[in-house]
Structures are given as structure tokens and as C-alpha cells.
Amino acid sequence: MMRENPADLLPELCTLLGAVLGLLTGMFVPRRRQWTAVAVCAAGVLAGLAAAVAAVDGPRLMTFDAFMLDPVTHVTRVTVLGSTLLVMALAYAPLRGHRRETEFHVLTVFTALGTMALGATSDLLVLVAAYLLASIPAYALAGFAKDARGTEAALKYYLMGALLGLLMLTGVTLLYGLGGGTSYESLARGLPSSPAVTVGAVLLVAGLLFKAGGVPAHFWVPDVAEGSSPVVATLVTTVPKIGAFAALFRLGDEVMPRSWALTLALLAAVTMTLGNLAAFAQDNVRRLLAYSTVGQAGYLLVPVAMAGRTDLARPALLYYVAAYALTNLGAFAVVVATGRDRLADYRGLARRSPLLALSLVVCLLGLVGTPPTAVFVGKVLMLGAALNGHYTWLAVVAAVNTVASVFYYLRWIVPACRTADEEPPAPSRPASLVAYTAAALTLALGVGSGLFLSFG
Amino acid sequence: MTVLSLVIFLPLAAALAMYLLRLGDRAVRWTWIAASALDLALVAGLWIGYDGPGVGYETNARWIPSVRAGYHLGVDGLSLPLLALTALLFLCCAVYSLRQEHRVRTFAALFLFLESVSLGLFAALDLLLFFVFFDLSIVAMYFVIAGWGHGERLRSALRFFLYTFFGSLALLLGFIGLYLGSDPKTFDMVELTRNPPLADSPGLAGLVLLAIGVGLAVKTPTVPFHTWLPPAHTDAPAAGSAVLAGVLLKMGTYGFVRIAMPMLPDAWRTYAWVIVAVGAVSVVYGALVALAQRDLKRLVAYTSVNHMGYIVLAVGAAGLAGDEAARRLAVTGAVTQMVSHGLLTGALFLLCGVLYERTASYDMDGYGGVARVAPVFAGLLAVASFGSLGLPGLSGFIAEFQIFTGVIGAGTAGAAVAGGISVLGVLITAALFLRLLQRVLLGTPGPLTPRVTDAGTAERAAIVPLLALALVVGVAPRFLLDLVEPVSAAVIALVAR
Structure with a gap:
């Protein structure tokens, strides 16, 4: 019997209500009091977060024939909503009193809603709808500043997303035709083993790789990260990825054929290698971080490839994705706080604001996977999953890539720790607080990993 | 807690x-x-x-x-x-x-x-x-x-x-x-x-x-x-x-x-023989490259490669077949060498720092006759160097003696050859440390010598305890060996499983 209890989707409903009410409030309050609309949005997200945390212990079940309630969904919800709150906190000061302040926050919350649906669904049609819901507000946000660079970024983002979304839709059509259904359950039963299925699967993965920022759908990442505002860059390199990886993992775990592991393993290897190599020569911190997120996407694809092959794959993916979101957010928060883009501009940061520099060091070394940060635990699980899934070469490639990535993260850490000839300007206070929070949380999540892993 | x-x-x-x-x-x-x-x-x-x-x-x-x-x-x-x-x-x-x-x-x-x-x-x-x-x-x-x-x-x-x-x-x-x-x-x-x-x-x-x-x-x-x-x-x-x-x-x-x-x-x-070989090569190579250095600190750095080579040699030999007591001795020597190297090389690097603070140079050719202007410094450097080359009475001797006895005494031909080659390392180390002392402490004063002053109170207080302990371990090592020997026995028993 189909379960249709709206309470199962309480986090999503709270978020939706927050966004809609926020939008309505924003329409009717004057510009200087738009913070009320932002508060409504934030309250919705916060309520959603509380509901998501409360739901973590619930039984594994399917609701509305389209959404799975399982650890993947729970972690996606908590991570997405938590990251969204931090992004909204980052956006608050720069957008205070902006003409379209409410719109910014509402679009952010809608992106989060789409992302949550992306990670929770086990039906191809809902997957497509969630993809669109997660993408379209993000396109608008990329061009939010209405300047030349932002517009260019938004256009690239949109064209790439539209193209890959179309491919994804084709893939869905193909799989529907071959499998006789769109729910993962019926696909797992009904899909024949034919080359056409592989084609369909590849097309479907293409769309999700776009959201995840994986090679070969990664070209938008550096342009959007550099062209749009730093806050938007934070959002699009953090939030949509969470849902995309959850969706990819679910597909691999519940539906996909045998060739899945090898295909995804190759994609993972190429993604991490290209991302890291491209990051080497960057002088703009946002481009550097953008390529670093591509590299990280490669590591995240490892547990996706190992889906169904080892018990370690699921905890590895969930832990890594949460750790990545937090750490990446922390690093971007430092960029927002200082408002500087060139590596050389970070000289003297350690003297000017030691805590902010420390947060930067913690987050960047965290992205490398230095213990005791959260990504370290994620990396251990990821390497464990690869080895246990008998993909030793993939583990070696990931390890070599990690060593290589140290180089470009250090290129940022070194100037930050040196003295400058002139005192850099004071960093923004609220953004700094977000950076401190993220850095402290990555440490807490790493040291207290036992506590969190027991839920996975 | x-x-x-x-x-x-x-x-x-x-x-x-x-x-x-x-x-x-x-x-x-x-x-x-x-x-x-x-x-x-x-x-x-x-x-x-x-x-x-x-x-x-x-x-x-x-x-x-x-x-x-x-x-x-x-x-x-x-x-x-x-x-x-x-x-x-x-x-x-x-x-x-x-x-x-x-x-x-x-x-x-x-x-x-x-x-x-x-x-x-x-x-x-x-x-x-x-x-x-x-x-x-x-x-x-x-x-x-x-x-x-x-x-x-x-x-x-x-x-x-x-x-x-x-x-x-x-x-x-x-x-x-x-x-x-x-x-x-x-x-x-x-x-x-x-x-x-x-x-x-x-x-x-x-x-x-x-x-x-x-x-x-x-x-x-x-x-x-x-x-x-x-x-x-x-x-x-x-x-x-x-x-x-x-x-x-x-x-x-x-x-x-x-x-x-x-x-x-x-x-x-x-794979013990691989480890033995790596150890022996490190010993000889580290010593030879150290011999060729003009830079004082680089020289000490390469002697570290040499000294750590003895340890690798000993733990490798512990995995070979042969007399159990000898292999135990090798492991005990390896642990003793870890302590000894820490004390002596720690002291040597601090002594390098003393020179560098005064002259901003590690070039040994720039010095000479330092013993005359900085007698305490010279004494400390001499003790550390002699300890590092394995002079009896200092900790390095106790460590290296046990390692060689253990490795060669284990009785297999390969270990004996590796041990024999490694003894060569001691010879080269002795030569290079004596040359170091000659070039820096003795002879005619070099261009940098006038800028050298003797070690200050803080420097002495930092370096003397390290050398004193090296002396204690060298003269009365029982307190250390009593602690280490049961562990070596256990490790040898574990490896033999």
C-alpha cells in the first residue's frame, strides 16, 4: 500500500513554506524592512533542519511512491539545510538593503529545496523535476548582480545546464521505454541488459554530473565561481552537489547495471586529476577553489562508483559529502570575509586577523584531508571503500591526487601567513563568523566522527 | 583523563x-x-x-x-x-x-x-x-x-x-x-x-x-x-x-x-633481505655523501641518513633466519640508536645553529681555529661529533655495537655481508667527523672565525643535558637496556610467528 503521510516530508514542506511566505512578505514590506522576509525564509529552513534532524532515527521507508526515507536522504537534508543557513548568513551583510534582497534569499532556499528532492527521490520523473528546481533558481542567482561577468557566468551556467538537462531527459525517456517504469524499484526489476540501457544511463548521469561539477560537465564551475558574487559561488559549489551525489549514489545502489562501477571509477579518476591539475596555475582564489571543488567531486565519485560493492561506500559518501560541504563553505566564507580574489592579496592576513587565517588554514588543510578534520575521516572511508571494492588503482590515484593538491592549497596558505608591507583592510565581521563556525565544525565533525557515523 | x-x-x-x-x-x-x-x-x-x-x-x-x-x-x-x-x-x-x-x-x-x-x-x-x-x-x-x-x-x-x-x-x-x-x-x-x-x-x-x-x-x-x-x-x-x-x-x-x-x-x-639491503645502502650512501659536503648542516643531515640506515639494517636483520639472541640484540641496538641519534644529532643541529646565529653561514671552509675563540663551543662540538662517530663511552657506541654484533652474529651469510659493508659506514663517518673538527675547530682562522663568539648560557643549558645523557647511556646503559630488552624479545617472537 502506498504511504502518503505529509509528515514524512516535513523538512521539505517547512522549507517550501518558508520560501513562499518569505516571498510574500518581501512583496509587502518596504525595502529597509526586508530583513523580515529573510527572517521568514531562515525560519523555514531552520524548522526544516529541526524536522530533518528529528526524522533521522526513523525507519527506512518509501513515501508518496517517489521519496525514500533512508540515511542518504537524512544526511542530504541535514547537510543541505545546514549549508543553506550558513550561505544565508554569508549573504546577509552584502545584500542588506539590496533592492532584491528577498529574492536572493528565496531563490537560495528554492535551490536547497530542489537539491533535497534530488537526493531523496527514487523516481526518474521526480529526479528531473528536482533537477530543474535545483537549477533554475541557481541560474538566476549566478546573474543576480546584472553585471557583465555575472551575466556571462549565468549564460554559461544556463546553456550547459539546459543542454545536459536535455540529455538527462533523453536518458530518462530511454530508460522508461526499456524498463517499463520510472521508479527505481521497477527499473531494477525491468531493465534488460542491453547497450541501450548503458546509453540511457550515461545520458542520465551526464545531467547529474553537471550538478555535481564532475568532468566532463565541469566547465561552468570556474566561470560561475569567478563571475558571480562570492556568496553565489559558495552556494553553487556547495549545495547542489550534495543532492547530485546522493542521487548518483542512489542510482548506482538501487538500479544500475554491472558496468556502473568501472564507468564511474574512470569518471572519478579523470575528474580528480583534471580538477587538481587545473587548480595548479590559478591566481584567482575563486577559480582555485572552483577547480578544487572539481577535484573533490572526483573523490566523491569514488564511493558512488563503489555503490553496492562494499558496505563502506554509503558511510564514505555521506560522511565525505557533509564534510566537503562544510569545509568548502568555510574556505569560501574567508573569501567573502576578505572580499579579495588574488592570492597575493592574502598577504598579511595572519597578522590582521589571526582567527580568520587559522580558519582558512584549517579549511584548506581540511580539503587536503589532514586529520583531525572531517574530510580526513571521509577520505579514510573513501579509500577504504575503493580498496574493499577491489579498485586498488582508484585508491592509489586518489592518494596521488591528494598529494598533488597540497601544492595549490599551500600556494594560498603561504601568503596568508606572511607579513605584508601594508595592512590589509579589516575583514567583514559576519562572514568571518561563518568561517570560524565552519572551521570549528569541521574539526568537531572530525574528532567526534564516531558519534555521527553511528547514524549512517 | x-x-x-x-x-x-x-x-x-x-x-x-x-x-x-x-x-x-x-x-x-x-x-x-x-x-x-x-x-x-x-x-x-x-x-x-x-x-x-x-x-x-x-x-x-x-x-x-x-x-x-x-x-x-x-x-x-x-x-x-x-x-x-x-x-x-x-x-x-x-x-x-x-x-x-x-x-x-x-x-x-x-x-x-x-x-x-x-x-x-x-x-x-x-x-x-x-x-x-x-x-x-x-x-x-x-x-x-x-x-x-x-x-x-x-x-x-x-x-x-x-x-x-x-x-x-x-x-x-x-x-x-x-x-x-x-x-x-x-x-x-x-x-x-x-x-x-x-x-x-x-x-x-x-x-x-x-x-x-x-x-x-x-x-x-x-x-x-x-x-x-x-x-x-x-x-x-x-x-x-x-x-x-x-x-x-x-x-x-x-x-x-x-x-x-x-x-x-x-x-x-x-622481504627482510630487501630491508637489509636498503639499510646497508643508506648507511654507506649517507656516509659517502656526507663526506663530500662543505655545508656543515647538510653534512649533519646526511649523517642522519647514515645513522637511520643502521636502524633499518637492524630491523631488517631481525626478520632473517638465524640466531635468536643475536637478532634480539639487533633490535635492542636499533631502539638504543633511535635514542642515541636523537640526543647526539639534536645536539649537533643546535651547535650548527650556534654558529649560524653569529655568522649566517654553514660553509665549513670559512671557519678554522674556532677552538681558540670559542672553547666551550668547541668542546661541545667535539663531544657530539665523537659520540656520533661511535666512540666508546658515548651512546652511539652502545647502539652501533649491538647492531653490528646482532646483524653479523645472526649467522646468515647475507646478514654478515650487509653488516660488514655497514661497518665501512662507521669508518667513513669517523673520517668525516674528524675532518669536520679539523676544518672548523683547528687550523688557521678563516674569514668567518673572528665573528664567532662562545656559546651563551642558554645555548649551553640546552646542549649540555643532551650530551650528558648521551654520556650516561654510553657509560651505564642498563637503565635503558632493561626497558628495551623485553620489547626486543617480544618483537622477535612476534616476527617469528
């Missing part, structure tokens, strides 16, 4: 206090010394209170139960000497750095952090915990070299980071291999030692040993993974070099005895 956790985290707490209380430079220096001294006293207390054999002061708390990794700490006859060495060397570095002027608080905090990390590593009884400390030691040392070094410090620091980080990831892959091969799966060292993983798949065990071996060999370092060491040492500040050589290098050799040998006994025995 057990006393061992207190020992480990006391320096870290002191570092945090420096920031929270916003101490001034003077207060920072004395807090640093006080915290290190207190920690040394606590370690001495641990030593006195330890009634081995077996694991003492054990703590085992849950950390990541889903992969069975725990906060598992304990000490035995292998870790206690290294804990004591660590605490002493860090205290000496704190005293030595009394004259430090540049960003004192951050420098002190980094060293205290490094002290916590090093102590934690030698007390860890869980692979994941061990790895956490192993990796953090790299990060902290990177900042020490990059922030307070000289010369091409950024390049050297980067090379150090990349190289040793590569090693640490190889190590991590090996640890995960051990975890996946164990049944039930665990990261706990005690369980893995009791119940060696991968016993029935020699191919996999060989691969895991390769990963762990490469990881530890980079840190030790042995030929051919040693190329990060000379630049890192040359460009690091004196206290940083002392800690790098005295403590951080020991993490590699400690890992061989603590992890690789007892957990992969079959693979260790199978």
Missing part, C-alpha cells in the same frame, strides 16, 4: 593558554620552558612508575566505533624511551630558543603543538590515531620551516611537505589494507598484533607491507626516499632541525618496530 593523556595534551593546553591570556614575549618563553619541563617531569614519573613488560598506563576509549578505531593509548619499553627523548629534546629546544626574537608566540605554540603530536604518536595504540599524529607532525614542521627558516625555506618546506605527505598517504593506504585484512575488522594495534591480518594471502600482505614500508621509509628517511631531508634540514631553524632529526625521523623507524614487524610477520620475513 589519564596521566598519559595529560602528558600528551599538556603542551597543547599551554599553547592555547598563550593565546587566550595574550602573553607577551617574555612570558611566552618562560611558559614554554615551564610547560616542557613539567611534561618532562611527568614522563620521568611515567618511566619510574612503569612496571613492565607489557602495556602500561593504558587508555582505551571509543572514538569511531563503526570502523573500530579507538582512542587507545599506552606505553611499553619501546615507546617510553622515545617519549622521554621527545620531552627532553623539546625542553632543550625551548631553552635554546630563549634568544628567539621573531614571532615568539606563534613559534612557541607551534613547537608545543608539535610536542603534543610527537608524544601522542609514540603513545598511540590505534592505527588511525597514530596516523592522525603522523600527519599533523608534517603540518606543524612545514610551518616551522616555512615561517622561521632561512635560505630557500619556502621551497624546502614545500618539498618536505609534498614528499612526506606522499609517504603518509602510502602509509594510510597500508593501514586501510591492514584494517580490511583483519578479522574482525579493526584499527586497534594491540588486536592487530595479537591476530596478524592477511596471514593467508601473502600477495596482499606483501603489497600492504610495500605501502607501509614506503610510507615509513620516506619519513625515516632511507635511500632512495631521502632527498627531502638535506634541504629541509639546511633551511630549517636550529630548533626545528633538532626536533626534525631527533624526534620526527624516529616516527619512521618506530613504525617499523611497532607496526610493520609484528603485524605483517610473514611478509616481513619474506
Whole structure:
């Protein structure tokens, strides 16, 4: 019997209500009091977060024939909503009193809603709808500043997303035709083993790789990260990825054929290698971080490839994705706080604001996977999953890539720790607080990993 | 909170206090010394209170139960000497750095952090915990070299980071291999030692040993993974070099005895000859390259490759067939050498620092006749050099004598040849240290000699205890050997399984 209890989707409903009410409030309050609309949005997200945390212990079940309630969904919800709150906190000061302040926050919350649906669904049609819901507000946000660079970024983002979304839709059509259904359950039963299925699967993965920022759908990442505002860059390199990886993992775990592991393993290897190599020569911190997120996407694809092959794959993916979101957010928060883009501009940061520099060091070394940060635990699980899934070469490639990535993260850490000839300007206070929070949380999540892993 | 956790985290707490209380430079220096001294006293207390054999002061708390990794700490006859060495060397570095002027608080905090990390590593009884400390030691040392070094410090620091980080990831892959091969799966060292993983798949065990071996060999370092060491040492500040050589290098050799040998006994025995060969090559190569150096600090750095080579040789020989008592002797010698090298090379690097502070040069040809202008410095340098070349009466002799007796006495032809070749290393080391003393201390004064003044109070207070202890170990080593010998017997028994 189909379960249709709206309470199962309480986090999503709270978020939706927050966004809609926020939008309505924003329409009717004057510009200087738009913070009320932002508060409504934030309250919705916060309520959603509380509901998501409360739901973590619930039984594994399917609701509305389209959404799975399982650890993947729970972690996606908590991570997405938590990251969204931090992004909204980052956006608050720069957008205070902006003409379209409410719109910014509402679009952010809608992106989060789409992302949550992306990670929770086990039906191809809902997957497509969630993809669109997660993408379209993000396109608008990329061009939010209405300047030349932002517009260019938004256009690239949109064209790439539209193209890959179309491919994804084709893939869905193909799989529907071959499998006789769109729910993962019926696909797992009904899909024949034919080359056409592989084609369909590849097309479907293409769309999700776009959201995840994986090679070969990664070209938008550096342009959007550099062209749009730093806050938007934070959002699009953090939030949509969470849902995309959850969706990819679910597909691999519940539906996909045998060739899945090898295909995804190759994609993972190429993604991490290209991302890291491209990051080497960057002088703009946002481009550097953008390529670093591509590299990280490669590591995240490892547990996706190992889906169904080892018990370690699921905890590895969930832990890594949460750790990545937090750490990446922390690093971007430092960029927002200082408002500087060139590596050389970070000289003297350690003297000017030691805590902010420390947060930067913690987050960047965290992205490398230095213990005791959260990504370290994620990396251990990821390497464990690869080895246990008998993909030793993939583990070696990931390890070599990690060593290589140290180089470009250090290129940022070194100037930050040196003295400058002139005192850099004071960093923004609220953004700094977000950076401190993220850095402290990555440490807490790493040291207290036992506590969190027991839920996975 | 057990006393061992207190020992480990006391320096870290002191570092945090420096920031929270916003101490001034003077207060920072004395807090640093006080915290290190207190920690040394606590370690001495641990030593006195330890009634081995077996694991003492054990703590085992849950950390990541889903992969069975725990906060598992304990000490035995292998870790206690290294804990004591660590605490002493860090205290000496704190005293030595009394004259430090540049960003004192951050420098002190980094060293205290490094002290916590090093102590934690030698007390860890869980692979994941061990790895956490192993990796953090790299990060902290990177900042020490990059922030307070000289010369091409950024390049050297980067090379150090990349190289040793590569090693640490190889190590991590090996640890995960051990975890996946164990049944039930665990990261706990005690369980893995009791119940060696991968016993029935020699191919996999060989691969895991390769990963762990490469990881530890980079840190030790042995030929051919040693190329990060000379630049890192040359460009690091004196206290940083002392800690790098005295403590951080020991993490590699400690890992061989603590992890690789007892957990992969079959693979260790199978590939023991490779390890013996690597050790012998390191001994001879390190000595020969050191002989060719003009740069004083580079010379000392290469003798580290040579000295660590003896340890690798000894632990390799422990895996060969042959007389058991001799192999036990080799392992005891290896552990003694870890302590001895820490004391003597730590002192040598601090002495290099004394010269550099006055003349900003390590070029040996620029000196000469220093004995006349700086008699105390000359005396200390002479003692450290003679100790390092293995003169009887100092700790180096006790260590190397046991290693050679053990390796050659084991009775297999290969070990005897390797041991014979390595004795050559001692000869070359003797030659190069005598040449060093001649060029720096004796002869006609060089262009840099007039700028040399004698070692100051703080410098003497930092270096004398290290050499005094080397003398004590050299003359009356029983207190150390009594602690180490049961461990060597246990390790040999474990490898023979």
C-alpha cells in the first residue's frame, strides 16, 4: 500500500513554506524592512533542519511512491539545510538593503529545496523535476548582480545546464521505454541488459554530473565561481552537489547495471586529476577553489562508483559529502570575509586577523584531508571503500591526487601567513563568523566522527 | 583523563593558554620552558612508575566505533624511551630558543603543538590515531620551516611537505589494507598484533607491507626516499632541525618496530633481505655523501641518513633466519640508536645553529681555529661529533655495537655481508667527523672565525643535558637496556610467528 503521510516530508514542506511566505512578505514590506522576509525564509529552513534532524532515527521507508526515507536522504537534508543557513548568513551583510534582497534569499532556499528532492527521490520523473528546481533558481542567482561577468557566468551556467538537462531527459525517456517504469524499484526489476540501457544511463548521469561539477560537465564551475558574487559561488559549489551525489549514489545502489562501477571509477579518476591539475596555475582564489571543488567531486565519485560493492561506500559518501560541504563553505566564507580574489592579496592576513587565517588554514588543510578534520575521516572511508571494492588503482590515484593538491592549497596558505608591507583592510565581521563556525565544525565533525557515523 | 593523556595534551593546553591570556614575549618563553619541563617531569614519573613488560598506563576509549578505531593509548619499553627523548629534546629546544626574537608566540605554540603530536604518536595504540599524529607532525614542521627558516625555506618546506605527505598517504593506504585484512575488522594495534591480518594471502600482505614500508621509509628517511631531508634540514631553524632529526625521523623507524614487524610477520620475513639491503645502502650512501659536503648542516643531515640506515639494517636483520639472541640484540641496538641519534644529532643541529646565529653561514671552509675563540663551543662540538662517530663511552657506541654484533652474529651469510659493508659506514663517518673538527675547530682562522663568539648560557643549558645523557647511556646503559630488552624479545617472537 502506498504511504502518503505529509509528515514524512516535513523538512521539505517547512522549507517550501518558508520560501513562499518569505516571498510574500518581501512583496509587502518596504525595502529597509526586508530583513523580515529573510527572517521568514531562515525560519523555514531552520524548522526544516529541526524536522530533518528529528526524522533521522526513523525507519527506512518509501513515501508518496517517489521519496525514500533512508540515511542518504537524512544526511542530504541535514547537510543541505545546514549549508543553506550558513550561505544565508554569508549573504546577509552584502545584500542588506539590496533592492532584491528577498529574492536572493528565496531563490537560495528554492535551490536547497530542489537539491533535497534530488537526493531523496527514487523516481526518474521526480529526479528531473528536482533537477530543474535545483537549477533554475541557481541560474538566476549566478546573474543576480546584472553585471557583465555575472551575466556571462549565468549564460554559461544556463546553456550547459539546459543542454545536459536535455540529455538527462533523453536518458530518462530511454530508460522508461526499456524498463517499463520510472521508479527505481521497477527499473531494477525491468531493465534488460542491453547497450541501450548503458546509453540511457550515461545520458542520465551526464545531467547529474553537471550538478555535481564532475568532468566532463565541469566547465561552468570556474566561470560561475569567478563571475558571480562570492556568496553565489559558495552556494553553487556547495549545495547542489550534495543532492547530485546522493542521487548518483542512489542510482548506482538501487538500479544500475554491472558496468556502473568501472564507468564511474574512470569518471572519478579523470575528474580528480583534471580538477587538481587545473587548480595548479590559478591566481584567482575563486577559480582555485572552483577547480578544487572539481577535484573533490572526483573523490566523491569514488564511493558512488563503489555503490553496492562494499558496505563502506554509503558511510564514505555521506560522511565525505557533509564534510566537503562544510569545509568548502568555510574556505569560501574567508573569501567573502576578505572580499579579495588574488592570492597575493592574502598577504598579511595572519597578522590582521589571526582567527580568520587559522580558519582558512584549517579549511584548506581540511580539503587536503589532514586529520583531525572531517574530510580526513571521509577520505579514510573513501579509500577504504575503493580498496574493499577491489579498485586498488582508484585508491592509489586518489592518494596521488591528494598529494598533488597540497601544492595549490599551500600556494594560498603561504601568503596568508606572511607579513605584508601594508595592512590589509579589516575583514567583514559576519562572514568571518561563518568561517570560524565552519572551521570549528569541521574539526568537531572530525574528532567526534564516531558519534555521527553511528547514524549512517 | 589519564596521566598519559595529560602528558600528551599538556603542551597543547599551554599553547592555547598563550593565546587566550595574550602573553607577551617574555612570558611566552618562560611558559614554554615551564610547560616542557613539567611534561618532562611527568614522563620521568611515567618511566619510574612503569612496571613492565607489557602495556602500561593504558587508555582505551571509543572514538569511531563503526570502523573500530579507538582512542587507545599506552606505553611499553619501546615507546617510553622515545617519549622521554621527545620531552627532553623539546625542553632543550625551548631553552635554546630563549634568544628567539621573531614571532615568539606563534613559534612557541607551534613547537608545543608539535610536542603534543610527537608524544601522542609514540603513545598511540590505534592505527588511525597514530596516523592522525603522523600527519599533523608534517603540518606543524612545514610551518616551522616555512615561517622561521632561512635560505630557500619556502621551497624546502614545500618539498618536505609534498614528499612526506606522499609517504603518509602510502602509509594510510597500508593501514586501510591492514584494517580490511583483519578479522574482525579493526584499527586497534594491540588486536592487530595479537591476530596478524592477511596471514593467508601473502600477495596482499606483501603489497600492504610495500605501502607501509614506503610510507615509513620516506619519513625515516632511507635511500632512495631521502632527498627531502638535506634541504629541509639546511633551511630549517636550529630548533626545528633538532626536533626534525631527533624526534620526527624516529616516527619512521618506530613504525617499523611497532607496526610493520609484528603485524605483517610473514611478509616481513619474506622481504627482510630487501630491508637489509636498503639499510646497508643508506648507511654507506649517507656516509659517502656526507663526506663530500662543505655545508656543515647538510653534512649533519646526511649523517642522519647514515645513522637511520643502521636502524633499518637492524630491523631488517631481525626478520632473517638465524640466531635468536643475536637478532634480539639487533633490535635492542636499533631502539638504543633511535635514542642515541636523537640526543647526539639534536645536539649537533643546535651547535650548527650556534654558529649560524653569529655568522649566517654553514660553509665549513670559512671557519678554522674556532677552538681558540670559542672553547666551550668547541668542546661541545667535539663531544657530539665523537659520540656520533661511535666512540666508546658515548651512546652511539652502545647502539652501533649491538647492531653490528646482532646483524653479523645472526649467522646468515647475507646478514654478515650487509653488516660488514655497514661497518665501512662507521669508518667513513669517523673520517668525516674528524675532518669536520679539523676544518672548523683547528687550523688557521678563516674569514668567518673572528665573528664567532662562545656559546651563551642558554645555548649551553640546552646542549649540555643532551650530551650528558648521551654520556650516561654510553657509560651505564642498563637503565635503558632493561626497558628495551623485553620489547626486543617480544618483537622477535612476534616476527617469528
